[in-house]
Amino acid sequence: MREVKVLTKILKANDMIAAENRALLDSHGICCINLMSSPGAGKTTLLEKTAQLFSGSISLGAVEGDVATSLDSERLSAAGIPTVQVNTGGGCHLDAGMIKQALLDLDLDRTDLLFVENVGNLICPSSFDLGEHHRAVMLSVAEGHDKPLKYPGMFISCDLMILSKTDLVGNCNFDLAVGKENALRVNPRLRIFELSSLAGTGMQEWMDFLTELVKGKKASL
Amino acid sequence: MREVKVLTKILKANDMIAAENRALLDSHGICCINLMSSPGAGKTTLLEKTAQLFSGSISLGAVEGDVATSLDSERLSAAGIPTVQVNTGGGCHLDAGMIKQALLDLDLDRTDLLFVENVGNLICPSSFDLGEHHRAVMLSVAEGHDKPLKYPGMFISCDLMILSKTDLVGNCNFDLAVGKENALRVNPRLRIFELSSLAGTGMQEWMDFLTELVKGKKASL
Numbered sequence: 539m540r541e542v543k544v545l546t547k548i549l550k551a552n553d554m555i556a557a558e559n560r561a562l563l564d565s566h567g568i569c570c571i572n573l574m575s576s577p578g579a580g581k582t583t584l585l586e587k588t589a590q591l592f593s594g595s596i597s598l599g600a601v602e603g604d605v606a607t608s609l610d611s612e613r614l615s616a617a618g619i620p621t622v623q624v625n626t627g628g629g630c631h632l633d634a635g636m637i638k639q640a641l642l643d644l645d646l647d648r649t650d651l652l653f654v655e656n657v658g659n660l661i662c663p664s665s666f667d668l669g670e671h672h673r674a675v676m677l678s679v680a681e682g683h684d685k686p687l688k689y690p691g692m693f694i695s696c697d698l699m700i701l702s703k704t705d706l707v708g709n710c711n712f713d714l715a716v717g718k719e720n721a722l723r724v725n726p727r728l729r730i731f732e733l734s735s736l737a738g739t740g741m742q743e744w745m746d747f748l749t750e751l752v753k754g755k756k757a758s759l
Numbered sequence: 760m761r762e763v764k765v766l767t768k769i770l771k772a773n774d775m776i777a778a779e780n781r782a783l784l785d786s787h788g789i790c791c792i793n794l795m796s797s798p799g800a801g802k803t804t805l806l807e808k809t810a811q812l813f814s815g816s817i818s819l820g821a822v823e824g825d826v827a828t829s830l831d832s833e834r835l836s837a838a839g840i841p842t843v844q845v846n847t848g849g850g851c852h853l854d855a856g857m858i859k860q861a862l863l864d865l866d867l868d869r870t871d872l873l874f875v876e877n878v879g880n881l882i883c884p885s886s887f888d889l890g891e892h893h894r895a896v897m898l899s900v901a902e903g904h905d906k907p908l909k910y911p912g913m914f915i916s917c918d919l920m921i922l923s924k925t926d927l928v929g930n931c932n933f934d935l936a937v938g939k940e941n942a943l944r945v946n947p948r949l950r951i952f953e954l955s956s957l958a959g960t961g962m963q964e965w966m967d968f969l970t971e972l973v974k975g976k977k978a979s980l
Binding site: 542544576577578604605607609610628629657658659660661662678680681682684685687688689690702703706708709711712714 | 765772797798799825827828830831851853878879880883888899901903904905906908909910911913924926927930931932946957
């Protein structure tokens with residue numbers, strides 16, 4: 539019982555900071571997407587490709603969450619995305635306090651669209667509101683189409699789902715129709731994108747979606 | 760400070776139960792491997808293939824850990840492996856108490872080699888001793904060769920590493936030499952297997968290793 543109470547308190551404190559983060563982002567007209575997945579699903583590669591395709595027409599920013607190393611923030615910086623690295627030092631998720639701190643190091647007046655690349659973990663990050671406007675779960679076809687059923691908490695917590703590495707689908711035991719059906723079974727509200735960042739397929743729909751998001755956010759200012 | 764103390768206490772209690780589990784397994788001459796990885800790296804498929812290749816010459820058992828569903832224990836049971844399903848209901852790892860409970864439902868006198876298939880998560884399970892004799896981390900080539908550097912805790916905690924889905928290596932940005940080098944950089948003690956359960960490559964070395972393990976365990980009785 540004590541453990542449950544402690545967790546509830548931590549989440550309550552987290553949610554208050556998340557609300558502050560969201561208000562700060564709103565005041566700057568920034569749309570924020572919390573991108574979550576298993577390790578190696580392709581989050582960083584998608585952000586690299588997204589930056590390349592926008593080529594400056596929309597100003598991106600990123601908060602890069604990792605247990606260790608700055609490998610991914612180096613990749614994002616090289617792709618032209620101003621990025622703040624957060625190392626959790628063993629921690630399995632980002633929380634709102636880490637994002638609050640990271641936002642101090644970003645130029646919010648020059649950011650349209652902020653990606654938070656969460657720690658690679660299909661379980662723990664789903665419990666923590668960071669102050670984002672959208673939550674996206676990425677599932678690589680190499681992981682198998684049963685994953686939405688096996689990790690329902692993550693898929694229920696998101697409004698977007700990205701089926702990634704679709705170029706590998708012929709080499710994996712992944713049935714795209716079954717994968718989408720499983721996802722929609724645990725969360726019928728999911729908007730699903732299918733894409734391969736490396737092959738470039740499916741990117742247009744993703745880019746159009748992001749463009750509309752940013753337009754909508756600016757219009758609401 | 761209080762959080763750290765609570766965690767230390769939980770781990771101490773866990774380690775005591777883990778020691779009991781290990782003593783129980785030892786008294787039955789059972790070798791136990793704690794198999795950990797990201798979601799969808801291929802743990803269940805490797806166990807299916809292992810059972811098929813042993814075809815009863817060594818008696819396998821399994822404890823199957825999942826956030827939700829009994830999909831994997833159904834697969835293992837269909838492969839002829841007596842399996843106990845543990846659902847964590849949102850929990851991100853197995854602990855020694857769950858294994859203690861699961862061992863009550865296995866026929867220990869008829870088990871030579873016990874696999875614990877942990878919850879798919881490259882972070883949290885590494886902190887919990889379950890009473891196993893070996894800890895194996897599986898890394899699918901689809902996840903990328905940087906993962907040992909990015910999730911060092913898991914790779915440091917293990918003595919075995921299985922590079923899986925090597926049939927996909929030509930289609931992924933995974934350099935086998937770099938992947939092994941990264942793993943050995945964080946833990947030079949790692950014994951590394953490279954295999955593809957689906958293609959069947961690399962399975963002989965894995966099977967020989969398991970056979971020797973079981974022989975050694977029986978000899979020590």
